[in-house]
Amino acid sequence: MFFPETYQGALLLMILTMLCWGSWANTLKLCPGYRFQLFYWDYAIGLFAGSVFWGLTAGSHGHTGTPFLADIAQAQTGSIVFAVLGGIIFNIANLLLVAAIDIAGLAVAFPVGIGLALIVGAVSSYLVRPAGNPLLLFGGVALVTVAIIFDAAAYRRREAKAKAATTRGILLSLVAGVLMGTFYPLVAATLRGSKGVPPVGPYAVALFFAFGVLLSTVPANLLLMAKPLDGKPPVKGSGYWPAPLRWHLAGILGGAIWATGAISNFVASGANLVGPAVSYSIGQGATMVSACWGVFVWHEFAGAQPAAKRYLLYMFIFFALGLVAVALAPLY
Secondary structure (H helix, E strand, C coil): CCCCCCHHHHHHHHHHHHHHHHHCCHHHHCCCCCCHHHHHHHHHHHHHHHHHHHHHCHHHCCCCCCCHHHHHHHCCHHHHHHHHHHHHHHHHHHHHHHHHHHHHCHHHHHHHHHHHHHHHHHHHHHHHCCCCCHHHHHHHHHHHHHHHHHHHHHHHHHCCCCHHHHHHHHHHHHHHHHHHHHCHHHHHHHHHCECCECCCCHHHHHHHHHHHHHHHHHHHHHHHHHCCCCCCCCCCHHHCCCCCHHHHHHHHHHHHHHHHHHHHHHHHHCCCCCCHHHHHHHHCCHHHHHHHHHHHHCCCCCCCCHHHHHHHHHHHHHHHHHHHHHHHCCCC
16 A cells, blocks of 8 residues: 655645644535535445545555555454544544534634644544654644634634534534544554554455444434434425535535545554654645635635634644644654
């Protein structure tokens, strides 16, 4: 399978993760008026299809490790359960995050939710497999925490006249962030293996993970259709089929983009110098990417008070400093 042999190669994969995880939600923006619960069916299909595609291509050609299909065949039950459970936890978190995006927009839901996930995921993943300078790693995580606080303050300023929606959007983002940070240690444990249980390659892990996403989408999304969290009326399944083809393709594309980022991250985290805590933390720089989309492309802060824009600038600065610190952690 394809596997990076240098830190520079692993860093490029982590940057790709950051771009993919920070950009996939734009596909939801391409479907105006389309309830996110309906969009999510196609998203889950695209995520699974993306993991299969990369497994049969990059995961089956290269000079390192076990090929994709052979790796799947030799994976033990315990490893498969861990990866599938990781996918289930991620999926619940992601559904809550998409609901928060629908309420609060990209510029807020991502920095609050994914920023918190970075903190939880970095600490727990480091405990699973310590790698990198802890001072730089956790110093970077602390800077990201400050960035989250500034982003929440910016949103409060922007939505001064809609406090109920503000509170709901931020609370959903926080819950999503906690759950989003807990799935990665399960993935890291599967990639690392344990006593008597051999490690599983990143491409096979991605497939098991995607299966967990697909499996849990049915009950979780049906529940959110019946009991929406955004305060809107229940979603009827009959609205899925009349949707334009481009909306279905957008959902599939969104899932495939996220899967590309996930596989890049899983592959990078397997590099000895990097480790899961660093790989996950840099990947969650997606927060800054998504905020850029929200601010500069979708103009979510157009007409906001000067104080809101000032806080947003502070958010970008602290997030950038935090990511630089995390990126330097494996080298020093």
